[in-house]
Amino acid sequence: MKWLQRVIQAWQKARELPYLGRSSFGMAIAVLVVSMMLGWHRTHPDDAVGVAIQQAQQAQMDVPRSILVLSGVLPYLNLWVTLGVPVLLLVIWRCWGDLRRLMLPVSVACGSVAVWAIASDLVDYIAHSQMTEIGEPPAPTAFAFKLVFIALALISVPFALQYYRRIGIMERYTLRTFLHPLVFCFVSFFTLWIIMDLLDNLKDFQDSKSSVGDVIRFYLGVLPFIYTQIVPVALLLAVLYSLTRMSRANELISMLGTGRSLLQVLRPIFVCSVYACMLNMVANYYWAPRAEGNREAIFRAMSQHAPDSIMASAIMFHNEQTQRTWYVGTFPFSLRSGRERLHGVQIREVNEQGQPSRTIIAPTAGWTPQTGWRFYNGKELVYQNGVVTDFRLFPEDKNHQRVLQVPEIDETPWSIVSYALQADFMSVPEIISYLRAHPKASDDKLASFRTHFWHRFALPWQALSLVLVAAPLGVAYSRRGSVGGIAVSVFIFFIYMFANNLFLNLGKGGHLPPWLTVWMPHLLFGSLGLVLFHYRSQNRDLPSFKFKFSKLKPQIARPRNRSGDASLPGASAT
Numbered sequence: 303m304k305w306l307q308r309v310i311q312a313w314q315k316a317r318e319l320p321y322l323g324r325s326s327f328g329m330a331i332a333v334l335v336v337s338m339m340l341g342w343h344r345t346h347p348d349d350a351v352g353v354a355i356q357q358a359q360q361a362q363m364d365v366p367r368s369i370l371v372l373s374g375v376l377p378y379l380n381l382w383v384t385l386g387v388p389v390l391l392l393v394i395w396r397c398w399g400d401l402r403r404l405m406l407p408v409s410v411a412c413g414s415v416a417v418w419a420i421a422s423d424l425v426d427y428i429a430h431s432q433m434t435e436i437g438e439p440p441a442p443t444a445f446a447f448k449l450v451f452i453a454l455a456l457i458s459v460p461f462a463l464q465y466y467r468r469i470g471i472m473e474r475y476t477l478r479t480f481l482h483p484l485v486f487c488f489v490s491f492f493t494l495w496i497i498m499d500l501l502d503n504l505k506d507f508q509d510s511k512s513s514v515g516d517v518i519r520f521y522l523g524v525l526p527f528i529y530t531q532i533v534p535v536a537l538l539l540a541v542l543y544s545l546t547r548m549s550r551a552n553e554l555i556s557m558l559g560t561g562r563s564l565l566q567v568l569r570p571i572f573v574c575s576v577y578a579c580m581l582n583m584v585a586n587y588y589w590a591p592r593a594e595g596n597r598e599a600i601f602r603a604m605s606q607h608a609p610d611s612i613m614a615s616a617i618m619f620h621n622e623q624t625q626r627t628w629y630v631g632t633f634p635f636s637l638r639s640g641r642e643r644l645h646g647v648q649i650r651e652v653n654e655q656g657q658p659s660r661t662i663i664a665p666t667a668g669w670t671p672q673t674g675w676r677f678y679n680g681k682e683l684v685y686q687n688g689v690v691t692d693f694r695l696f697p698e699d700k701n702h703q704r705v706l707q708v709p710e711i712d713e714t715p716w717s718i719v720s721y722a723l724q725a726d727f728m729s730v731p732e733i734i735s736y737l738r739a740h741p742k743a744s745d746d747k748l749a750s751f752r753t754h755f756w757h758r759f760a761l762p763w764q765a766l767s768l769v770l771v772a773a774p775l776g777v778a779y780s781r782r783g784s785v786g787g788i789a790v791s792v793f794i795f796f797i798y799m800f801a802n803n804l805f806l807n808l809g810k811g812g813h814l815p816p817w818l819t820v821w822m823p824h825l826l827f828g829s830l831g832l833v834l835f836h837y838r839s840q841n842r843d844l845p846s847f848k849f850k851f852s853k854l855k856p857q858i859a860r861p862r863n864r865s866g867d868a869s870l871p872g873a874s875a876t
Contacts, residue, residue: 323393323407330385337381348376350425372425379418386414401467409460416456420449438716439738444731451584462577469570472557477570479548484540484574491532496521524597526589533582534765537575538772538795542788544571545776554777564839568773575769582762588729591758595727614722621713625652633719643668644715647677657688662706664696674709682706714739725754725810733758746812753809753816760820764802767824768795770831774838798827 351373390411397403427445466474500507500517507517545568548554557567617630631646643666651660664680677696684692696704720736728736733755737748772791801823809819837843 323389323396326389326392327407330382330389333385334378334382338378342381343374343377346377346381347373348380348422348425350422350429351376353429366428368428369425372421376418376421376425379414379421382414383418386411401463405460405463405467408463412456412459416453419452419456423449423452438714439735441731441734441738444734448588448731451587455581455584458577458580465573472560472562472567473570476544476548476557476567477574480540480544480571480574483543484536484578487536487539488532491536492525492528495528495532499524520597524593526585527591527593527597530582530586530590530762533578533762534768535795537578537765538768538791541571541575541769541772542776542791545773546778546788549776549778564777564835568777571773572769575766579762579766582765583759586758586762588731591727591729592732595723614719617718617722619713619718619721621717624712626650626711626713627652628713628718630718633715633722643678647680649711658685660684662708664706669715673707675707675711677706677708679704680706725751728754730755730758749812749816750810753806753819756809756817757806757820760824763824764798767828767831768798770828771798771834772831774831774834777838794827794830798823801826 351369355369355373390407393407394404397407423445427440466477469477500521512520545554554567558564614633615631617628617633619628619630620626621628627650629646629648630644633644645666647662647664647667649660649662650658653659661683662677662680663683664677666678668676668678670676679696681693681695683690684694696706699705716735717739720739723732723736725733725736728751733751736751737755740748771794775791775794776788805814805819805822808814809816
């Protein structure tokens with residue numbers, strides 16, 4: 303085992319080498335400067351920028367100046383992030399345990415990733431808003447909030463490290479006691495969710511001949527959705543476990559004996575819970591609903607053996623203004639970038655008397671803002687008095703392909719597919735685009751989308767309401783008071799889930815205002831948690847409810863007095 307000891311000694315010496323982290327950081331900067339001098343952006347362009355420029359050329363449009371600027375910036379950001387990952391891991395390995403030395407590299411890494419992510423999203427947004435292939439109305443304000451959430455999620459990491467560095471020893475102990483079960487719950491629930499979903503969909507992966515890398519990338523994309531689902535129960539269990547453990551060891555009483563209030567003792571737990579809810583709001587704004595929608599689209603494509611993920615299938619859309627009925631077999635996700643077309647398209651038009659006037663049947667169809675609709679390799683039927691009078695194939699173009707161009711049709715792919723989308727799987731920008739695309743729709747149709755718009759902001763904070771309820775129930779000043787608090791907390795959790803679904807359905811049905819339905823459970827249970835916390839902070843017993851089913855007082859059964867019975871009249875003497 304001498305070779306193992308030598309490897310360990312070499313590992314320790316490599317970790318203690320002076321200026322290793324700074325020298326690697328300087329080398330990364332030198333490589334970036336040299337690549338800029340050699341014109342790295344010309345030989346290694348960004349893929350998203352290349353697709354946007356190619357899309358503009360195909361549509362015979364001028365490339366936006368902002369995309370041209372980003373085409374010269376993004377390749378260097380990609381290179382910097384690629385070089386920074388191993389450098390960051392090396393620095394963290396050397397500075398692990400020293401928060402003061404760890405602050406600078408973590409701050410630089412988070413800032414670099416934030417700039418890279420914002421620049422990449424800008425390319426996609428500009429391409430889709432100015433050269434979109436589905437006619438989706440842009441939502442610049444919602445996109446600006448998305449960029450703010452990206453920066454907030456990444457830049458908050460050094461602030462979290464700074465908070466842990468500044469707090470005292472007692473608060474660090476409370477935070478570590480809470481983080482250990484919280485991390486365990488996250489890892490356990492993530493693993494269980496993925497294993498259960500993999501067992502359920504393993505046959506689909508096998509039928510589609512997906513590789514191990516495809517499966518791993520698929521579940522990495524679903525992580526934001528899993529996080530939003532397990533945050534409430536993970537925080538609830540972590541709070542109950544940590545506070546119950548500290549109560550049984552009389553650690554809470556000892557902390558309170560130092561002159562601190564209960565709020566000061568539990569402040570690290572509340573701060574960590576708020577941070578987890580903030581990350582939940584960031585994920586639930588865009589990435590979590592999109593991840594779930596992409597998951598359903600991928601499985602839908604696997605079941606139909608389609609080459610691309612399907613956004614929606616078997617769409618039936620009727621426009622009351624134009625009296626035009628559409629049927630679309632499959633609507634692929636790649637239609638946004640112009641790489642795919644609609645499949646199985648049929649259009650039926652009627653005249654003022656309600657009789658059919660024209661029918662267009664095409665295996666594929668495409669749409670651009672400049673040329674409008676183009677139908678490929680199909681046929682057109684013309685009616686008169688409800689009878690087919692003309693049957694003709696599409697005319698051939700220069701490429702010997704039968705194409706029918708109909709620019710006068712007002713519908714866009716987004717107006718067609720949006721009616722088939724569910725608000726449960728739509729992000730905030732997509733919901734806003736839907737509301738702008740269908741301003742004249744009925745209130746019953748829009749109620750679900752308006753409710754889910756507010757639900758995207760309210761859902762992440764339900765975990766904080768549960769923490770406010772569980773914290774006073776988990777605190778016990780005696781050994782026998784913790785089990786009852788845990789049972790009540792779990793019972794309240796199920797009641798909360800029921801109330802949340804109840805109010806959400808009331809809002810989707812249009813029975814209550816959307817903004818009120820999604821926030822009502824938070825207000826009710828949050829207020830209950832504040833009341834319970836007030837009782838516990840004043841060292842008072844929590845209010846209990848006792849039900850009296852009868853006014854009769856129980857009587858104690860006494861044994862019979864046989865000696866007294868013998869003296870009764872009529873008793874026989876022995």
